Amino acid sequence: RNGGKNVQEYKGPREADGIVEYLKKQSGPASAEIKSAEEASSFIDEKKIVIVGVFPKFSGQEFDNYMALAEKLRSDYEFGHTLDAKYLPRGESSVTGPVVRLFKPFDELFVDFKDFNVEALEKFVEESSIPLVTLFNNDPSNHPFVIKFYNSPLVKAMLFANLSNGGVDSLKSKFREVAEQYKGQGIGFLLGDLEASQAAFQYFGVQESQVPLIIILENDGKKYLKPNLEADHIAPWVKDYKEGKVPPYVKSEPIPVENNEPVKVVVADTLDDMVFKSGKNVLLEFYAPWCGHCQKLAPILEEVAVHYENDAKVLIAKLDATANDIVDPNFDVRGYPTVYFRSADGNISAYEGERTKEDIIDFIEKNREKTAHQEALKDEL
Numbered sequence: 001r002n003g004g005k006n007v008q009e010y011k012g013p014r015e016a017d018g019i020v021e022y023l024k025k026q027s028g029p030a031s032a033e034i035k036s037a038e039e040a041s042s043f044i045d046e047k048k049i050v051i052v053g054v055f056p057k058f059s060g061q062e063f064d065n066y067m068a069l070a071e072k073l074r075s076d077y078e079f080g081h082t083l084d085a086k087y088l089p090r091g092e093s094s095v096t097g098p099v100v101r102l103f104k105p106f107d108e109l110f111v112d113f114k115d116f117n118v119e120a121l122e123k124f125v126e127e128s129s130i131p132l133v134t135l136f137n138n139d140p141s142n143h144p145f146v147i148k149f150y151n152s153p154l155v156k157a158m159l160f161a162n163l164s165n166g167g168v169d170s171l172k173s174k175f176r177e178v179a180e181q182y183k184g185q186g187i188g189f190l191l192g193d194l195e196a197s198q199a200a201f202q203y204f205g206v207q208e209s210q211v212p213l214i215i216i217l218e219n220d221g222k223k224y225l226k227p228n229l230e231a232d233h234i235a236p237w238v239k240d241y242k243e244g245k246v247p248p249y250v251k252s253e254p255i256p257v258e259n260n261e262p263v264k265v266v267v268a269d270t271l272d273d274m275v276f277k278s279g280k281n282v283l284l285e286f287y288a289p290w291c292g293h294c295q296k297l298a299p300i301l302e303e304v305a306v307h308y309e310n311d312a313k314v315l316i317a318k319l320d321a322t323a324n325d326i327v328d329p330n331f332d333v334r335g336y337p338t339v340y341f342r343s344a345d346g347n348i349s350a351y352e353g354e355r356t357k358e359d360i361i362d363f364i365e366k367n368r369e370k371t372a373h374q375e376a377l378k379d380e381l
Contacts, residue, residue, distance in 0.1 A: 030070035031079035033058075040087040040349040043080055047105050047141045049129045052088060054079040054097035062098040062116040069121045085372065100124070106131040106145075126152075132179050136192040136200075137163065146190070153219065154188035157238065160200070161212040163193040170231040171212055178235050182242075187216075205251030205323065215249075216241055223325070225249035251325040262305035263298075264317040270322035274317060275342055281314045281368040282342045283351070283360070286321040296355070303357045304364075313344060314364065344369035 019275055034040045034052065045049045053066040070079035082214065086093040090110045092100050100113045104123060113124045134149040136158075149156065159175050161168050172191060179189040192200060194211055201208065210227035214237065217223055224246045226237045238244050245267050252268035259265055266274050266284060275282045285301060287294035305316035319326075321333050330348050331340055339351040341364065349367060353359045 029083050030074045031067060034080045034082040034087055037087045037089075040082070040089060043078070044089060044103050045078070045154075047252075048078060049105075050078045050080065050103045050146075051102050051125060052079075052103070054085045054095060054099050054101060055081060056096050057084060058083070060098075061306065063139055065116045065118050065121065066100065068118055069125070071319070073122065073125060077129070082335075102128050102188055104129060105141075106130075120356055128167055130154075130188060132183065132189065133176050134188070134190040136190055137196045138193070142194060149188055149190050155219065156188050156190065156217040157218070157235070158190045158200075158215045160192040160193055160197050160206075160215070162195075163191070164195075168212075171234070174231040174234045178238050179347075181235070182238070205325075214238075221325075222327075223249045223251070248327070250327055251323070253320065253323045262302050262309060262316065264305075264315060266317045266319040268319075268327075270327065271319065271324075274315070278315060279344055280312075281344045281364065282341070283314075283316050283364060284340050285318040286326065286331065286333045286336065286338040286340070287318055288322045288336040289320060294337045297337050300355060300360070304360050307357070307361060308364075314368065341367055 031053070034043060040052075044052070051070075052062070055066075057063070057064050063081075073079070082088070085091065085095045085097070085099075085101075088101060090103065090108060095112075098114070098116060100116075100121065102111045102113070103109055111128050112302065113121065113128075115121065115124070128220065129145075130148055130152060131145055134145050136149075138145045140238065157179075159171065163172075169229040172270060175189065175191060181238055182189075194208060204223065204225075206213060206215070206227070212229055213225060214229060214234065215223060215225050216238075224241055226233065226246075229237065237246070238299070250268050255267055255270055256265050263285075264274065283301075283304070285294070285297065287297075301316055308314040321336065321338075327335050330342075331338075332350075340348060341351055342348045347367065348369065351360070351363055352364055
């Protein structure tokens with residue numbers, strides 16, 4: 001837009017008719033003038049966020065700032081402006097402005113704001129457009145708010161429960177009370193229905209048998225979990241979390257009962273013992289089961305492991321990074337496979353060489369802890 005000066009991410013529909021309608025809207029004015037109660041009724045959708053500016057005249061710094069906001073956020077929200085608040089379906093009708101009124105299908109249904117600094121306006125819109133408690137179920141009209149919740153910079157407190165269960169009302173009530181208590185303190189709250197939350201359960205590595213459960217997710221990826229909770233557990237547990245009394249939850253596969261293959265299996269719960277406390281030189285692959293490059297590397301790592309099977313000081317291992325949390329800051333895993341080597345004396349380095357048996361063995365030999373015997377042989381040479 002504007003000759004390439006204004007570039008925005010496309011967030012519209014994915015079907016042809018929807019794309020055409022979206023483009024028509026984006027090619028028009030960022031904010032539509034509302035001239036009657038009928039236009040307001042048609043414009044303000046009861047299932048969407050709609051922002052309307054009320055002004056005594058369509059000029060001046062406040063109006064210009066409002067239009068700048070509408071231009072910036074037009075792909076995310078519907079914007080309108082009017083000279084008469086009496087046209088609007090909710091809120092004080094006698095105000096002459098300037099005021100921004102945000103209509104929403106939840107909580108208090110509308111909220112007014114009178115600071116026309118563009119940054120303050122944007123912050124107001126973003127914060128006001130997230131429900132006090134976001135509902136995550138199979139109703140498509142809730143999905144935009146769920147997406148906004150997960151994209152927000154807030155710490156995320158999520159209560160998952162079977163919402164079709166008649167006994168869940170006390171849980172919902174207590175959860176909302178806690179949300180009210182911590183409003184404005186950097187925490188967002190979401191209530192997730194068990195049926196709609198299967199992908200979330202897989203991502204967090206939790207089971208249906210643990211519901212009702214709360215998960216708190218911080219922006220750095222740390223997670224905190226309280227399974228099988230009762231309504232009266234919610235407030236004291238969140239209080240303990242805020243006071244730093246709740247240890248982080250680390251997703252881990254079960255520790256293998258047998259681990260006899262040449263390439264040893266590491267899980268989150270054994271990472272410390274097998275890699276950092278084993279006293280060995282460890283080559284560790286972080287992989288994903290669906291990764292084609294990982295599948296090609298697997299037999300090569302097995303050959304490397306067989307090569308070292310009589311060397312008690314070398315361990316070749318793998319960790320499924322999709323099923324285990326990687327909380328150690330030494331490992332920066334952004335793609336698969338990612339391979340790290342930790343020498344027995346504590347040096348950690350990423351392996352970025354060719355994925356051949358010979359190159360990997362050569363890398364291990366160059367980076368492993370040098371024993372007294374090896375140093376003596378080196379000196380003789």
